[in-house]
Amino acid sequence: MLTTTTFRSLGILPETAEALEAVGITTPFPIQEMTLPVALAGNDVIGQAKTGTGKTLGFGLPLLERVTVAADVEAGRAAPEALADSPQALVVVPTRELCQQVTNDLLTAGKVRNVRVLAIYGGRAYEPQVDALKKGVDVVVGTPGRLLDLAGQKKLSLKHVRALVLDEADEMLDLGFLPDVEKIIAMLPAKRQTMLFSATMPGAVIGLARRYMSQPTHIRATAPDDEGATVANITQHIFRAHSLDKPELVARVLQASDRGLAMIFCRTKRTAADVAEQLAKRGFASGAVHGDLGQGAREQALRAFRNGKVDVLVCTDVAARGIDVEGVTHVINYQTPEDEKTYLHRIGRTGRAGASGTAITLVDWDDIPRWQLINKALDLPFNDPEETYSTSPHLFELLGIPEGTKGILPRAERTRAGLEAEEVEDLGETGGHGSRGPRGRGGRDSRDGDAPRTERPARTPRRRRRTRAGEPASAAETAAQAAVGTLTTGAQAPAPAVEDALAPSAPQEQEAAPRTPRRRRRTRAGASGAAGTEAAAVAVVAEPVVAAAPAPVLEPVTDESAPKTPRRRTRKAAAIAPEVPAPAAPPAEETEAPKAPRRRTRKAAAVAAEVPAPAAPADPAPAAAEEAPKTPRRRTTRKAAATAEVPAPAAAPAEESEAPKAPRRRTRKAAVAPEETPTA
Known part of the structure; x- marks a missing residue:
């Protein structure tokens, strides 16, 4: 006997019954018929029913009845002070x-009745929900996470909630909520x-x-002709299939004659993405829904599936x-x-609201023990699934697949628009793999929730400017030229700084800060000690410095009877300097008579090349008569590094020289072999 119960007879508001009748819902399901009288009375309820039997309206209709809206005030069912802008009812769901x-x-x-209902869940921007x-x-x-976030930020007030519903409570426990x-x-x-409310309890x-309910009423509803845990109008097929043959087998099942929309469930996210990609290559309009996708991509696939643009949805248990x-x-x-x-929840996606459906399960050889446990728990007759391949005749016969069907959809049957035809909505996603914001609960996205996604501008590479001693390269070269000019005129400057200034392409990491030049006055006693350390520095400045040196000035040196020609010393090239040993300077107390001062000047390289220097004798010490006084030599300040080139000869004792000798004039050797010239 058919039931004549309607929603109006169950005592719901006329406006609610009118809204249900507008979409063709007039007769309640068993869970709705049993739950509404108890829930409308204000009692706590534990509802249990199979998937697809209308549990949502079983708790949704009593929930709407306990909410006071403006239509109730207009109808005289409630007072104006009963209205509130904060939520009056709360539904917590796991996904x-x-x-x-x-x-x-x-x-x-x-x-x-114009009831205002708001969905609050993660993966979307906070701002629209807060507004x-x-x-x-x-x-x-x-969902629990986003509800706690907004309540912790004082954006969501729960102090006026009159009714609480926990939907799929067992799933929230399994997910750790x-x-x-x-x-x-x-x-x-x-x-x-x-x-x-839940299908399993x-x-x-x-x-x-x-713990949290007061004398709840446990309602478990089933249809009189629906025995067992599964829905009777769902045809179940269990096949033992090989993992390598599954893509081909599924592609042929999807070409069954009576197939409408299809959902394919996988255990892992990677498998779901791979199956969706393979089906797309075979010509099927497929989409994917799994945890690795952003919320925008998940909603895009679901919208395309509902709108018919995609007829195959590959998803995980979400x-x-x-x-x-x-x-x-x-x-x-x-x-x-x-x-x-x-x-049960997977196969419950088909055969909903009294319709018929087909559920196919492919069991690997490794999954046979797991399936046998499921089969025993649900009391199903499929303990030993039949071995099936994509070419098995019984597969075509049981599922109504036309003969000769291959694993690629013919081009004439590719009539769906596909996933690309459904636009991706900009949700201002927070967290997850499809967003740029920080992950985790409460993390804010770096973009505004209502603003479109914009690309970041290209990063301008940093331009490096070569500097020398803390200054630009051009300024350093100018300073180097000034230093060379200073040395040319006879001023003192440290050799390392000149060397750095003359190096045109010295690496930046070898550059050193400029040193404060020390003015050194050369003495005969300290000439030999400084020769070793200053020889290398002169090698760099020898040619460019002496090129602009002034001409040497000669002064005569006289003895008692006749004037003597003073000795003239010039610089030698750095390459010849190690060949001439540095003689020791005579002590000041051994010279009894004053000697004529010798003035040493720098000699240009060009002059040194034109006027060959005399060869140095074995005993280069200048001799002077003890009784004849000598004109003292006048020494000019020379760069300390020049003494390494031409060391002073060892002086002979004054008492051994009986007769005055003509002084020898020494000049600097050029880079070529030295030649002897007669003394003046």
């Missing part, structure tokens, strides 16, 4: 897809109505109910609950589910 599904159903049922809360919301449907759910419940008023959910899409005829378990609860 984002289920959050969207419940929100859509509540909006449909509360359309005539909607400021404008006023009657019912909030959300129990601590978050307990925090949310602690924020609610103590006096409220609490309802728990493990012992942990019953313990949660006893879409196993709450997805209610009309026209799903086939559900394929590409991989064996983890347990019997997951199996």
Whole structure:
């Protein structure tokens, strides 16, 4: 006998019944018929029913009845002071897809009364949700993480909540949401109505109910002709298939004659992405929904699936609950589910609201023990699945696949627009793989939630400017030229600084800070000691410095009877300097008579080349008569480094020289071999 119960006879508001009748919903399902009288009375309820039997309206209609809106004040059912902008009812769900599904159903049922329902879940920008809360919301449907975030920021007020619903409570426990759910419940008023709904009700959910519910009524609804855990109008097929043959097998199953929309479930995210890609290459309009995708891409695939642009949806268990899409005829378990609860929720995506469907499960050889546990728990007759391949005749016969079907969809049948035809909505995603913001709960996105995604400008490379001794290269070269000019005129400058200035391409890391030049006055006693350290420095400045040196000035040196020609010393090239040893300077006390001063000047390289220097004798000491006084020699300040080139000869004792000798004039040797010239 057919039931004549309607929603109007169950005592719901006329506006709610009118909204349901507008979409063709007039007769309640068993879970709705049994739950509404108890829930409308304000009692706590634990509802349990199979997937696809209308649990959402089973708790949604009583929830809408407890909300006071402006239409109730106009109808005289409530006082104006009962209105509130903060939420009056709260629904907590485990997944984002289920959050969207419940929100859509509540909006449909509360359309005539204009009930404001807001979905709050992660992966979207905070700003639109916060703005909607400021404008006023009657019912909030959300996931635990985002609800705690907004409540902690004082954006969401839960002090006016009159009814709480925990949908798919067993899934929230499995995902580890129990601590978050307990925090949310602690924020609610103590006096409220609490309802728990799920297709499976493990012992942990019953313990949660006893802790937070007051004398709940446990309602388990089944149809009279529907025995067992699964829905009777779903045809189940279990095949033992090889993993390498599964893509070909699935491609042929998808070409069955009576196939509408199809959902393929995988255990891992990587497998789901791979199967979707392979099906797309075979010509099928496929989309993917899994945790590695951003929220925008997940919603794009679901919209394309509902709109018919995509007829194959490959997903993980995130879409196993709450997805209610009309026209799903086939559900394929590409991989064996983890347990019997997951199996029930997967195949429950088809055969919904009294429709028929087909559920196909492909079991690997390694998954046979797992499947046998599921089969035993659900009391199914498929303990030993039949070995099946993509070419097996019984596969074509059982599923209605035309003969000669191959694993590639013919081009004539590729009529779907595909996933690319559905635009991706900019949700201002926060966290996850599809966003740029920081990951984790409470992380804010680096972009504004309402602004379009913009690319960052290209980074300008840093330009490096070569400097020498802390100054630009051009300034350093100018300073080097000035230093060379100073040395040319006879001023003192340190040899290392000149060497650095004359090096045109010295590496930057070898540059040193300029040193303060020390003025050194050369003495005969210290000439030999400084010769070794100053010889290398003269090698760099020998040619450029002496090129502009002034001509030497000669002064006569006289003895008692006749004037003597003073000795003239010039610089030698750095290459000849090591060949001439440095003679020791005579002590000042051994010279009894004053000597004529010798004036030493620098000699240009050109002059040294034209006038050859005399060869140095073995005993170069200048001799002078003891009784004849000598004109003292006048020495000019020379660069300390020049003494390494032409060392002073050793002086002979004054008492051994009996007769005066003509002084020898020494000049600097050129880079060529030296020649002897007669003395003046």
